[in-house]
Amino acid sequence: MATRQNSTNGKPKSPRIQVVLPELICEQLNILATNESRTVSNMAKVLIQEGITKYLENEGRALISENNSNTDKFRDELEKHGVRKFKRASQRIRYYKKSDEE
Numbered sequence: 001m002a003t004r005q006n007s008t009n010g011k012p013k014s015p016r017i018q019v020v021l022p023e024l025i026c027e028q029l030n031i032l033a034t035n036e037s038r039t040v041s042n043m044a045k046v047l048i049q050e051g052i053t054k055y056l057e058n059e060g061r062a063l064i065s066e067n068n069s070n071t072d073k074f075r076d077e078l079e080k081h082g083v084r085k086f087k088r089a090s091q092r093i094r095y096y097k098k099s100d101e102e
Contacts, residue, residue, distance in 0.1 A: 019044075042079065 005013045021029070033043035049072065 046076070 005016065007013050029040055029043060029047075032047075033040045036043065038046070
């Protein structure tokens with residue numbers, strides 16, 4: 001059973017599993033992850049998702065709703081873009097009070 005933890009802000013994290021792999025499969029996973037500029041964990045997730053999809057297609061079943069599938073695709077696309085930094089630091093907005101002399 002997958003374990004679910006809470007983050008420091010109290011929101012639940014994604015479920016976690018632990019897998020024991022043979023040395024050769026682990027090396028292959030590392031190579032695939034490097035080639036696609038992904039973390040090993042993310043590469044494993046992608047391969048598991050693809051494997052489940054193919055398995056279900058062969059069995060003629062669907063366990064995952066189309067809505068969840070679209071959400072996963074959207075999340076994967078966002079993860080591919082990475083993080084961008086702002087070009088310069090944000091500036092403060094200054095508010096001036098009206099002077100009494102006006």
